[in-house]
Structure formats: C-alpha cells, structure tokens
Amino acid sequence: MADKFSFDIVSEVDMMEVENAVNQSQKELANRFDFKGSKASLELNKNDKKITLVADDDFKMKALKDILEGRFAKRGISLKSLDYKSQEKAFEGYIRQVAEIISGLPSEKAKELAKIIRDSKIKVQTQIDGAKVKVISPKKDDLQQVIAYLKQVSFSLPLQFTNYR
Incomplete structure (x- = not known):
C-alpha cells in the first residue's frame, strides 16, 4: 500500500x-x-x-x-x-x-488555487507543477474532501481532477 x-x-x-x-x-x-x-x-x-x-x-x-x-x-x-x-x-x-x-492553469491562478486549498484547513500538501496543481495526502479521504470542497468553490476557470492515485 x-x-x-x-x-x-x-x-x-x-x-x-x-x-x-x-x-x-x-x-x-x-x-x-x-x-x-x-x-x-x-x-x-x-x-x-x-x-x-x-x-x-x-x-x-x-x-x-x-x-x-x-x-x-x-x-x-x-x-x-x-x-x-x-x-x-x-x-x-x-x-x-x-x-x-482559456486552456491550462496560468501560474497566478495555480497559486490562487493552492491558497484556496490551504485556507480550507484540510491536511493536504499542494505542489504547483507547470500548468497543474498536485495535491498530496496520506489519506484518500482528505483528497476526496478537497475535490468536494473545490466543486463548491466558484473558481474563475473550469477544473478537472486527474491522475487520482
């Protein structure tokens, strides 16, 4: 595991x-x-x-x-x-x-997204990697909480969640 x-x-x-x-x-x-x-x-x-x-x-x-x-x-x-x-x-x-x-996450939008995730107080780590933001956690439940939280937040760009592992 x-x-x-x-x-x-x-x-x-x-x-x-x-x-x-x-x-x-x-x-x-x-x-x-x-x-x-x-x-x-x-x-x-x-x-x-x-x-x-x-x-x-x-x-x-x-x-x-x-x-x-x-x-x-x-x-x-x-x-x-x-x-x-x-x-x-x-x-x-x-x-x-x-x-x-608009396609891709510009760096300022990626930083804004990482800040939104940090402000949610869910215990995850974020990394900005070019045109994507990687969210890392030891618990799958925390990742699912982040996805649910981001779907509720009105962000200025359309977001997709990929490479869930």
Whole structure:
C-alpha cells in the first residue's frame, strides 16, 4: 500500500469539442431568420485558440454570444473557458469581439488555487507543477474532501481532477 496518495488539478479544454460547437453555431447562424441578410459571423482560430465574432449591432452580438454559449453548454464545455475581450469597431460599422479559449492553469491562478486549498484547513500538501496543481495526502479521504470542497468553490476557470492515485 502506498504511503502517499495524490491527484492533479488541471484546466483543459477539448479543442475538438470547441470546433464542433463553433461549427454547429455557424450552421444555426445560417438558418436563423433574425440573421438573414446579416454579415454576422463566427470564426475559430485553432492555433491562437480564439473565436472571432462579428455582428451588425449590439443586439445581434448578444444573440451571437447566446448561440455560441448554448452550443458550448450542449457539448459539455464550461463557459468559464471563454474570456471575452472588449468589443471594437470593425469595417463598415460592424462590431467585432474576440473570445479567447482559456486552456491550462496560468501560474497566478495555480497559486490562487493552492491558497484556496490551504485556507480550507484540510491536511493536504499542494505542489504547483507547470500548468497543474498536485495535491498530496496520506489519506484518500482528505483528497476526496478537497475535490468536494473545490466543486463548491466558484473558481474563475473550469477544473478537472486527474491522475487520482
């Protein structure tokens, strides 16, 4: 029997599911009556992990976001993984907005997560290892307590728990 148990906390997004969600959004956009004759569009840049939304006005931009977020939800992708940048004017009076897809735990978010775990007063150790946080304890029950606690806490990124040993 091992004397220490552990698991990793990561924040990953399945880019294939994102691509499918964007494709479904584009199909819905083409079929929606309120977007007939509109230059509204959704475009995914897989290399930069960005989605560019272009709409005629604020009302259509909100509808475009609703379509995209609905497809993300149906595909099981957390909406926390979308980081909307500010709207900007595009060509001929259109509005453009970029949504970055957040994948991985940046170091400041990993530190914040480790602090949340320390503040929970559960007797575990945390190690920040690149884009993941490793949680170590001699008791499996403590690890399960940490997972349950983190599921209750509203963290700004979607969290997955992997490599449970």
